[in-house]
Amino acid sequence: MANRDDVLSDFTIEEEMSPAVLKDYLQRYPEYTKDLLALFNELSLSDLEATEANLPLETKAMTAEALRVQHVRQSLFGNGVKELARELGLPRAFFMGLNANIVHLGSMPVEFLKGLAASLDVRLQDLISGMQQGDGQAVAMKSDSKPSKEAPIEFWDYVGQAGLAEEEQRALQKLLAGDGSD
Incomplete structure (x- = not known):
C-alpha cells in the first residue's frame, strides 16, 4: 500500500x-x-x-458588466421574469414590455429604474443597458410595405395600457416610491 x-x-x-x-x-x-x-x-x-x-483589468470589468447586463436581460425578458414578477407583485407581461423598443426609456421615472435595479441587485447603468438590448428575439415576417420602426410609447401610457389590477398598481407605486436614497 x-x-x-x-x-x-x-x-x-x-x-x-x-x-x-x-x-x-x-x-x-x-x-x-x-x-x-x-x-x-x-x-x-x-x-x-x-x-x-492574469486577465487584464479591462477584461475583468467588461466580463462583470456583461454578466450583470445578462442578469438584467434574463430577469426581465427570460427565465427569471417569473420570479421577479412574483417578488415585486407585478405581472410577467409588464416586465417583458419594458424593452426600450416598446417603452421610451427616457420616460421611465428614475425612482422606478432605481427600484428595479435595486431589486435585481445591479447598477442603474446595467439595468438600462439590459433594457436597451431588449429580449434579443428577432421576428421574421413578410410584408407588402417597407418595415418602419414604431416609436416607443411613453411609460405612463404603457402603464395605462397594461391593465394592472388594483393590487398590482399598489405594487408599482411601491416600486416608484423608492427608498428615499439618492
Whole structure:
C-alpha cells in the first residue's frame, strides 16, 4: 500500500492537472479517493484564480458588466421574469414590455429604474443597458410595405395600457416610491 502523503505529493507535481490524470490516480489509489478529489478541487480552483488574476483589468470589468447586463436581460425578458414578477407583485407581461423598443426609456421615472435595479441587485447603468438590448428575439415576417420602426410609447401610457389590477398598481407605486436614497 502506497503512502498517502507520497501519493498526494506525486499528484500535485503531475505535469497536467486534468480529469484524466485524476481518474488514473483514483483507479490506482481508491483508498485515497476523498483526499485526491479534495486536492484536485483545490488545485483546479487555484489554477482558475491564477488565470483570472492574469486577465487584464479591462477584461475583468467588461466580463462583470456583461454578466450583470445578462442578469438584467434574463430577469426581465427570460427565465427569471417569473420570479421577479412574483417578488415585486407585478405581472410577467409588464416586465417583458419594458424593452426600450416598446417603452421610451427616457420616460421611465428614475425612482422606478432605481427600484428595479435595486431589486435585481445591479447598477442603474446595467439595468438600462439590459433594457436597451431588449429580449434579443428577432421576428421574421413578410410584408407588402417597407418595415418602419414604431416609436416607443411613453411609460405612463404603457402603464395605462397594461391593465394592472388594483393590487398590482399598489405594487408599482411601491416600486416608484423608492427608498428615499439618492
